[in-house]
Amino acid sequence: MYAFYSLLVYIFYTLFRRDGEGAAAAAHNGNPSQGTGSLPRRNRRHRRHPQQDLWTELNGLDSSSDPDSENDRDGKQEATAEGAAGSSPEVSLEEAITHLAEFLSLQLGTGEGWTRSLDPDKAPLLLTLTGQLLAVVAWLQGPGENRPPRLQHGLQHRLCGSQQTGAPAPATTSASSSGGQPLAPEGPRVTMRGEPKGQPQQREEEHRDWQWLEGTTLGQIEEMKQQLEQQEEELGRLRLGVGITDSEKRIQHLTLENEALKQSLSLTRDLLLQWGPGPLVRTPSPAQEEAEVLMELRSRLRETEEATETLRTQLGVQEGQLWELQGTLRELQVEAAAQESERRNKRELRQILSQLAGLRGHIVALRQGCGDLRGLVIAFTQNYQGALKEAQGQVCWALGELSASHWGRRVSENRKKPRRAYHGRLLELRGNIRVLCRLKPGSPGNLLNVNPGPGGTITANYRGRQRHFRLDRVFAPDATQEEVFRELEPAVLSCLQGYSVCIFTYGQTGTGKTYSMEGPTEDPGIAPRALQSLFREMGAQGGPRQHRVTVSMVEIYNEAVRDLLASGPPERLTVRQGPEGCGGIHVPGLTCWDVSDLRALHKMLNLGRRNRATAATHMNEHSSRSHALVTLTLTTAPPPHGPGTAGTLHLVDLAGSERVWKAVMTESGGRAGVRGRRLREAQTINRSLLALGGVMAALRARQPHVPFRDSQLTRLLQPALGPGATAVMLVQISSRPEDVGETVCSLKFAERVSQVELGPARRHRTPTSGTPTSSSAGDTPFLGTPTTPSSEGISPQAEQPSPSGGLPPP
Numbered sequence: 001m002y003a004f005y006s007l008l009v010y011i012f013y014t015l016f017r018r019d020g021e022g023a024a025a026a027a028h029n030g031n032p033s034q035g036t037g038s039l040p041r042r043n044r045r046h047r048r049h050p051q052q053d054l055w056t057e058l059n060g061l062d063s064s065s066d067p068d069s070e071n072d073r074d075g076k077q078e079a080t081a082e083g084a085a086g087s088s089p090e091v092s093l094e095e096a097i098t099h100l101a102e103f104l105s106l107q108l109g110t111g112e113g114w115t116r117s118l119d120p121d122k123a124p125l126l127l128t129l130t131g132q133l134l135a136v137v138a139w140l141q142g143p144g145e146n147r148p149p150r151l152q153h154g155l156q157h158r159l160c161g162s163q164q165t166g167a168p169a170p171a172t173t174s175a176s177s178s179g180g181q182p183l184a185p186e187g188p189r190v191t192m193r194g195e196p197k198g199q200p201q202q203r204e205e206e207h208r209d210w211q212w213l214e215g216t217t218l219g220q221i222e223e224m225k226q227q228l229e230q231q232e233e234e235l236g237r238l239r240l241g242v243g244i245t246d247s248e249k250r251i252q253h254l255t256l257e258n259e260a261l262k263q264s265l266s267l268t269r270d271l272l273l274q275w276g277p278g279p280l281v282r283t284p285s286p287a288q289e290e291a292e293v294l295m296e297l298r299s300r301l302r303e304t305e306e307a308t309e310t311l312r313t314q315l316g317v318q319e320g321q322l323w324e325l326q327g328t329l330r331e332l333q334v335e336a337a338a339q340e341s342e343r344r345n346k347r348e349l350r351q352i353l354s355q356l357a358g359l360r361g362h363i364v365a366l367r368q369g370c371g372d373l374r375g376l377v378i379a380f381t382q383n384y385q386g387a388l389k390e391a392q393g394q395v396c397w398a399l400g401e402l403s404a405s406h407w408g409r410r411v412s413e414n415r416k417k418p419r420r421a422y423h424g425r426l427l428e429l430r431g432n433i434r435v436l437c438r439l440k441p442g443s444p445g446n447l448l449n450v451n452p453g454p455g456g457t458i459t460a461n462y463r464g465r466q467r468h469f470r471l472d473r474v475f476a477p478d479a480t481q482e483e484v485f486r487e488l489e490p491a492v493l494s495c496l497q498g499y500s501v502c503i504f505t506y507g508q509t510g511t512g513k514t515y516s517m518e519g520p521t522e523d524p525g526i527a528p529r530a531l532q533s534l535f536r537e538m539g540a541q542g543g544p545r546q547h548r549v550t551v552s553m554v555e556i557y558n559e560a561v562r563d564l565l566a567s568g569p570p571e572r573l574t575v576r577q578g579p580e581g582c583g584g585i586h587v588p589g590l591t592c593w594d595v596s597d598l599r600a601l602h603k604m605l606n607l608g609r610r611n612r613a614t615a616a617t618h619m620n621e622h623s624s625r626s627h628a629l630v631t632l633t634l635t636t637a638p639p640p641h642g643p644g645t646a647g648t649l650h651l652v653d654l655a656g657s658e659r660v661w662k663a664v665m666t667e668s669g670g671r672a673g674v675r676g677r678r679l680r681e682a683q684t685i686n687r688s689l690l691a692l693g694g695v696m697a698a699l700r701a702r703q704p705h706v707p708f709r710d711s712q713l714t715r716l717l718q719p720a721l722g723p724g725a726t727a728v729m730l731v732q733i734s735s736r737p738e739d740v741g742e743t744v745c746s747l748k749f750a751e752r753v754s755q756v757e758l759g760p761a762r763r764h765r766t767p768t769s770g771t772p773t774s775s776s777a778g779d780t781p782f783l784g785t786p787t788t789p790s791s792e793g794i795s796p797q798a799e800q801p802s803p804s805g806g807l808p809p810p
């Protein structure tokens with residue numbers, strides 16, 4: 001098919017070229033008949049030389065494509081040579097066209113010739129059109145008598161086919177039917193130039209025929225253009241489906257076919273323009289416009305193809321980049337997963353290390369506890385052995401005395417000696433921290449289950465949980481003041497042997513701390529009973545002249561230390577650290593009174609109570625909002641052969657440990673200033689009690705640093721809670737259901753305090769000879785106004801009140 005197209009294009013091209021050259025030659029020769037003849041185009045087409053040249057080229061082309069016809073080619077070459085020399089060729093253009101028509105008939109599928117079974121509706125449009133054009137060319141080329149009959153018939157047949165398809169039907173004449181099928185009776189009449197007709201009539205018929213042929217051909221050209229556009233669209237659609245092998249093949253096929261169609265279309269249009277009758281030829285402007293449109297479409301098509309190709313290339317590049325990015329993303333995901341697992345491992349490692357550190361600390365604490373326990377066991381063993389030896393010695397001594405003559409009198413004199421020693425020994429054996437608990441009488445709820453007695457327990461139901469507390473002694477709500485003091489009396493009397501004892505009450509506001517410590521006049525509490533017991537014991541030991549008693553009293557109100565026994569109005573004091581290396585504290589300006597008897601001591605204490613700041617709350621009308629500390633120093637004159645002792649007794653009535661919101665609530669109806677003052681009081685009280693808890697925790701954990709300096713209370717209690725001291729805490733609790741929360745807090749604090757170990761209780765001794773003196777700075781709780789005793793022993797200084805109990809001057 002493409003060889004045919006090429007051959008056809010070559011023929012048309014040669015005809016046009018030859019025709020142009022002939023016209024130029026005619027114009028050059030100045031032949032006027034050719035320029036003014038009736039059919040100048042047709043006359044030009046009748047010249048022989050162009051046809052001979054065409055045939056020569058056609059033969060060469062045909063022979064080149066048929067290697068088997070060597071002889072024919074030689075013959076044709078000779079004919080060509082003859083034609084070039086001016087003689088007649090053996091094969092004329094008409095014959096060549098006839099051969100070409102036969103070839104077309106073969107391509108159209110007839111297989112037997114041009115005139116048989118040619119179905120124009122089934123033949124390709126291009127072949128149909130080309131065959132029609134060839135028929136026209138053949139008709140135009142030769143005279144009527146020399147026209148190939150088959151070609152005439154083919155032309156008539158084509159014209160009949162066109163008429164059947166709706167083309168305009170001009171007037172027809174019967175044509176020669178020799179050698180072919182009979183013509184259709186109503187077929188178009190083609191006027192032949194060799195027929196004897198008049199010149200005008202002939203020209204009119206020719207013109208009519210030509211009009212009909214032109215219309216038919218242009219209609220077919222339009223049809224070809226439509227087909228071309230359809231194939232262009234199909235080509236575009238196929239280009240969208242890139243990547244399919246069959247589609248690409250189809251694209252290539254259609255592209256080539258379109259190119260051939262375009263060339264044929266262009267040639268056909270040029271042929272019509274070139275070969276049409278002069279006056280009736282259309283002006284070239286529409287054809288040029290169509291050609292321009294076609295060119296523009298081609299250029300657009302090329303641009304679209306280029307753009308498609310560019311897009312395809314970019315698509316390939318971007319697909320490559322996408323693949324690279326996906327690979328990078330996968331690598332990053334793998335890397336992130338690895339980092340996450342590494343982080344998790346590090347976190348777990350840190351947790352394990354912290355747990356290990358905690359276990360190490362626990363082990364160290366356990367080791368320390370083991371060491372302390374071992375020391376305690378050793379101390380207990382030593383004490384036990386010492387007590388045993390002492391008992392053995394006393395037994396031996398008693399036996400020896402019994403055997404003596406005056407045994408009865410001497411025994412009665414010396415019996416007091418072991419009795420005094422028993423208090424200290426009992427203190428040592430009981431331990432240096434004891435926690436007692438006393439319940440306030442009232443309406444008991446079912447939240448507390450109390451098991452009173454030594455080693456008693458309290459079980460509290462709080463927030464759905466049961467808390468169990470075991471204490472050294474639990475006093476029932478109906479316990480008397482006497483019972484409570486009997487439990488504390490050995491500790492109190494041990495001060496006369498040089499021990500340092502601190503008794504303090506702790507608990508919620510209104511639970512009976514002051515009641516237990518002071519008590520009403522008709523039923524005195526711990527302090528009056530202790531003083532009474534001490535003075536009775538001192539009297540039994542030889543009278544007050546053998547002992548020296550000094551007393552001081554301070555309160556801590558809003559972290560301010562005030563002297564309650566000052567001769568003037570209470571002044572604010574400063575608590576300082578004692579001299580370097582001696583430990584203890586120093587309170588410059590603190591008033592210390594020497595008292596000689598119980599009456600004077602009571603007067604001093606009453607003075608201090610009056611000076612103490614109290615405020616009203618809803619829970620206790622006379623509730624104290626400050627901590628009160630009474631300190632008694634008991635110095636014993638050394639016997640003729642032995643050292644004296646310096647004991648200390650601290651009686652501490654702590655402020656209530658109520659919660660801050662409760663303190664503010666109590667003043668909800670009061671003025672804002674009072675409410676703010678109550679809030680500040682509660683905050684400072686709680687802060688100092690928290691500091692006391694911190695000190696207890698540090699002592700319990702045996703930490704090297706004990707935070708005594710965190711509050712004024714713990715600063716003042718530092719000597720009472722130091723090594724060798726003895727402390728007894730009396731926890732006051734309420735059994736009311738609404739107070740169970742505070743009760744549990746107080747019991748928790750008591751439990752922590754009970755775990756504190758201050759070390760073995762120690763006695764403080766004075767020099768073996770001379771008078772009793774003040775203890776060293778480290779042992780003395782408060783170093784206030786110097787009360788240097790006289791060389792005689794216990795006489796007070798001139799500015800001090802008399803031992804008989806006179807009040808300080810106003």
Ligand SMILES: Nc1ncnc2c1ncn2[C@@H]1O[C@H](COP(=O)(O)OP(=O)(O)OP(=O)(O)O)[C@@H](O)[C@H]1O
Nearest residue numbers: 440441509510511512513514515620623624655656
């Ligand atoms: N065991 C008790 N027997 C009889 N009455 C008691 C007992 N305990 C406390 N009270 C009474 O309870 C009231 C409050 O007692 P107290 O003032 O001692 O409480 P408090 O704990 O010292 O309060 P605050 O912390 O405010 O000083 C007082 O009226 C007191 O008489």
